[in-house]
Ligand SMILES: Nc1ncnc2c1ncn2[C@@H]1O[C@H](COP(=O)(O)OP(=O)(O)OP(=O)(O)O)[C@@H](O)[C@H]1O
C-alpha cells in the first residue's frame with residue numbers, strides 16, 4: 443500500500459447516534475464517533491459491553507441486527523479476529539490470497555508474508571503453524587487487501603505473553619509502514635496504551651472515556667507517564683488498584 447498523505451482530520455469512520463440492540467436490550471446506545479484517517483485507536487470495555495458489536499457494525503458484518511443511526515466506513519476494510527480463521531485445507535499463501543486474483547496479488551501475498559516474518563512458509567498448512575505464526579498469517583492476509591481500515595478484535599488474546607509483546611511490535615511496525623486507520627479491540631489496558639494513540643472506553647452503550655495517549659513510540663511499560671493513563675483507564679473501567 444502506498445503511504446497516504448491525508449491529514450489526520452479526515453474521518454475514515456464516522457458514526458452518528460449508532461444504536462444496536464438484542465432481544466430488546468440496548469447494547470450500543472447512540473454512539474457518536476469519528477476515526478480520523480491513519481489514527482491508531484484502541485477500544486476497551488468490560489466483557490459484554492458491546493466492543494465486538496461495535497466492530498461488527500463498522501465492518502458491515504451485522505445485517506441481521508436491530509439498530510439505527512448513521513455509519514460511514516471505507517470500502518477497503520480488513521478484519522482480524524482472536525483466532526486466525528485460516529482455512530485448514532488451504533496452504534498459508536493460498537489463505538493469504540483468498541479473494542484476490544492474479545500474479546500481482548500473489549506477489550503482494552508473498553511480500554506480506556515476508557513482512558510478518560513468514561517468508562519460506564508459503565506452502566505450509568495452517569495446522570503446521572504455531573498460534574503466533576497463524577496470527578501473523580492472518581495479519582498478512584489483512585494487509586494484502588491494502589485496507590484503509592484495519593479492525594482487530596482481540597487479535598492477540600489467545601497468545602502467550604512473550605509472543606503477544608512481539609506481536610505488538612509487529613503491528614505497530616506494519617501500521618507505521620502502511621498507515622491504515624486501526625481500531626483495536628482489547629481487554630488489556632497495557633496493550634491499549636502501549637500501542638494506540640487514542641483509547642476509548644465503552645461503557646453502558648456509550649463512549650465513556652476518549653483519551654489521547656500523547657507519548658512517543660516505541661513506548662516502554664516503565665514510562666511513568668503511561669502509568670497515569672493507565673490509572674485513568676482503570677478508573678473508567680471501574681477497577682481500582684485495591685481490587686486487582
Ligand atoms: N448475535 C447476538 N444475539 C444476541 N445477543 C448478542 C449477539 N451478539 C452480541 N450479543 C449480546 O450483546 C452484548 C455485547 O456483546 P459483544 O460481543 O459486543 O461484547 P464484547 O464487549 O465484545 O464482549 P467480550 O469482551 O466478552 O468479547 C452481550 O450481552 C451479548 O450477549
Ligand SMILES: [Mg+2]
Nearest residue numbers: 493494495595
Ligand atoms: Mg468481543
